Amino acid sequence: MMARHFLNLSDAGGDGVASMLNEAIARKAARAGYPEGRVDADAPLKDRVLAMIFEKNSTRTRVSFDMAIRQLGGSAIILEAGSTQLGRGESIADTARVLSRMVDAIMIRTDDHAKIEALAEYASVPVINGLTDLSHPCQIVADLQTVIEYGKALPRLELAWLGDGNNVLNSIVEAAGLMKFNVRIGVPEGYDCDAGFIDRARAAGGQIRVERDPVAAVRGADIVVTDTWVSMGQPGGEAKIAAMTPYQVNEALMAQAAPGALFLHCLPAHRGEEVTDGVIDGPGSVVWDEAENRIHAQKAVLRWVFGQL
Numbered sequence: 444m445m446a447r448h449f450l451n452l453s454d455a456g457g458d459g460v461a462s463m464l465n466e467a468i469a470r471k472a473a474r475a476g477y478p479e480g481r482v483d484a485d486a487p488l489k490d491r492v493l494a495m496i497f498e499k500n501s502t503r504t505r506v507s508f509d510m511a512i513r514q515l516g517g518s519a520i521i522l523e524a525g526s527t528q529l530g531r532g533e534s535i536a537d538t539a540r541v542l543s544r545m546v547d548a549i550m551i552r553t554d555d556h557a558k559i560e561a562l563a564e565y566a567s568v569p570v571i572n573g574l575t576d577l578s579h580p581c582q583i584v585a586d587l588q589t590v591i592e593y594g595k596a597l598p599r600l601e602l603a604w605l606g607d608g609n610n611v612l613n614s615i616v617e618a619a620g621l622m623k624f625n626v627r628i629g630v631p632e633g634y635d636c637d638a639g640f641i642d643r644a645r646a647a648g649g650q651i652r653v654e655r656d657p658v659a660a661v662r663g664a665d666i667v668v669t670d671t672w673v674s675m676g677q678p679g680g681e682a683k684i685a686a687m688t689p690y691q692v693n694e695a696l697m698a699q700a701a702p703g704a705l706f707l708h709c710l711p712a713h714r715g716e717e718v719t720d721g722v723i724d725g726p727g728s729v730v731w732d733e734a735e736n737r738i739h740a741q742k743a744v745l746r747w748v749f750g751q752l
C-alpha cells in the first residue's frame with residue numbers, strides 16, 4: 444500500500460483536515476492536567492519511530508513533533524542534516540530508501556519543495572512537511588485549531604494576512620479553499636504569495652482578495668495574521684523592509700479589525716518589525732495557545748499519515 448504523505452493540506456483534503464481538527468481538540472481535552480511527558484491512555488502510535496530531518500532552524504516544529512510522537516506512545520530521532528550524509532551529498536532518493544527500512548515515518552524541514560517531493564517519491568513510509576520554502580501545512584492545522592477553540596467557525600471566517608507573501612500564507616490560502624473561509628491578503632506589490640495556491644483556493648470556494656491597502660485588508664476581519672518579513676533562506680534588504688513597513692500589525696491597524704478579533708503569528712516574532720509588543724502581548728493575541736497547539740495538531744497529523752484518522 445502507498446504511504447500517506449502530508450506535503451500540503453490538500454493531501455488530506457477538507458475532510459481530512461476537519462478530522463485532524465476534531466482529533467486535535469478532543470485529544471488535547473482528554474489529557475488535560477497530565478504532565479507533558481505522559482503517554483495518552485490509548486498510546487495509538489506505540490512502537491512507532493519518527494525521524495526528523497532539519498535543514499533549517501526550528502524550535503516549535505522540533506519540540507512539538509518530538510512531544511507529539513512521545514505522547515502517542517512512539518519516539519523520535521532528530522537528524523541535523525549537516526551532520527548526516529545528506530549534508531555530504533548523499534541523494535534524497537537514497538536517504539529515503541534507507542530511512543524507510545529503519546523508521547516508520549519521516550518529517551523534514553527543508554528549503555526547496557522539490558526536495559520533499561523527491562523524498563516522498565522514494566520513501567515507502569509517510570513523509571511530513573515540517574516547512575519548505577513553499578508551504579507550512581502543519582502550522583496551519585494548529586492555527587485553525589486555535590481559531591476554533593476561541594469560538595470562531597471556519598466557514599466564511601474573514602482572515603487578514605499582513606506582510607510578506609510567504610510559505611505560511613500559501614498554506615493559509617490553501618486552507619481557505621479546503622475549509623471555505625475568506626482571506627484578505629495585505630501584501631505589497633512584488634511580494635505576493637504563490638498564484639497557483641490562490642487559483643486553486645478560489646476554484647475550491649475560498650474567497651481570496653488581494654488588498655494593497657493594509658487598512659482595507661484588516662477592516663472588519665475576525666482574524667489578523669502576520670509573520671516575519673524575511674523567511675529563513677530568503678533575501679531581505681532595505682527595499683523589502685521599506686515595502687513591508689506600512690503592513691506592520693500595530694495597535695492602530697488592529698483596531699480596524701472586528702471587535703473581539705484574534706491575532707495569530709506562527710512565531711518566531713520580530714517585535715517592532717511585523718508586529719508591535721502592544722499587539723502580540725495585547726488582549727486579542729492567542730500566539731501562546733497557537734504555539735502549544737502545535738503539539739496537539741501534530742499528533743493529529745501523525746495519526747492521519749498512519750491511516751488512523
Ligand code: CP
Nearest residue numbers: 501502503504709710
Ligand atoms: N512556527 C514554527 O514553525 O516555528 P519553528 O521555526 O520554531 O519550528
Ligand code: NVA
Nearest residue numbers: 609670674675709710
Ligand atoms: N515564514 C517563516 C516561518 C518560520 C516558522 C520562515 O520560513 O522562516
